[in-house]
Amino acid sequence: MQVGKHKVVVTRKSIKHLYLRVKSAHQVEVSAPRHWPENHIRSIVAERSDWITEQQQKLATKPQPQPASFKNGTRIPFEGRSYTVVLTQTTGRRNASLKDACIELKLPQPDDINAAIKLLDSWYRTQLKQRIQQLLQVWQPVMNVAASDFGVRKMKTRWGSCNTRTGKIWLNFDLIKKSPQSLEYVVVHELTHLYERYHNARFYALMDKFLPDWRVRRKRLNHYE
Ligand SMILES: [Zn+2]
Structure with a gap:
């Protein structure tokens, strides 16, 4: 069943109350008493819509561990290239760094996959923020505009967004x-x-002026890099 923007999978059970679980950023599971009318379930889910969205956002920003596929030698992308993960043990601070064709992750327990993914995530984020900062320094004077602020977040469907009211821009992690x-x-x-x-004619004319090859770049971004 669809309740607002939530996709809800309902299972009927011999229970007295309704139980709601947010399983993923896309799906909500509900166990409901057998005799309850669908409308009743719908209205309870609708009431909790904000809470569901909040839980889904938490899930979406959590690093998604892929235990079997994250180990020494795993290939990971960075700036359009493929790098090899090197996990090493350290007694000091955990730290990530780029070395030739490798991304080295130093951890107290290198076999702790979740910790490794978390470290990589935060390194990715720092690297991305630095690059955005540099790009803003170059482009804002050229374009004669200034963003009030910028942020990085995980987005499912867009590479970026701009709040034209506040002037803040968001870039996809x-x-x-x-x-x-x-x-x-x-x-x-x-x-x-x-x-x-x-995204109207004026917008595209401005893009053509600032970045004449933007169509080629967009195509590359959406297809492979
Ligand atoms: Zn746009």
Whole structure:
């Protein structure tokens, strides 16, 4: 059943109350008493809509561990290239660094996959923020606009977004995995929204002016890098 924006899977059971579980960023599971009318279930789920959204956002930002596929030698993307994970033990601070074709993750317990993924996530985030900062320094004066602030977050369907009211731009966390040209395209795209909110002729004319090859970059970004 669809309740607002939530996809809800309902299981009828011999129980007295309704139980609601947020299983993933996409799905909500509900156990409901057998005799309850569907409307009743619908209204309870609707009442808890904000809470569900909150739980889903928490799930979406959590690193998703893939135990079998994250170990020494695992290939991971960074700036449009593939790097090899090297897990090493340290008694000091956990730390991630780039070495030639490797990304070294130093941890107290290198076999702790969740800790390794968490460290990689925070390193990715720091790297991405630095690159965005550099791009803003280059592009804002060229375009004669300034974002009030920027942030990085995990987004399922978009590479970036711009709040034209506050002037804040958001960039997708996954952009650190894509080439620098792709990241640059998204930054310029979001800054262009500070001139024009909608994807209309004016918007595209501005993009053509600022970044004439933006169509090629968009295609590359959406297809592979
Ligand atoms: Zn846009």
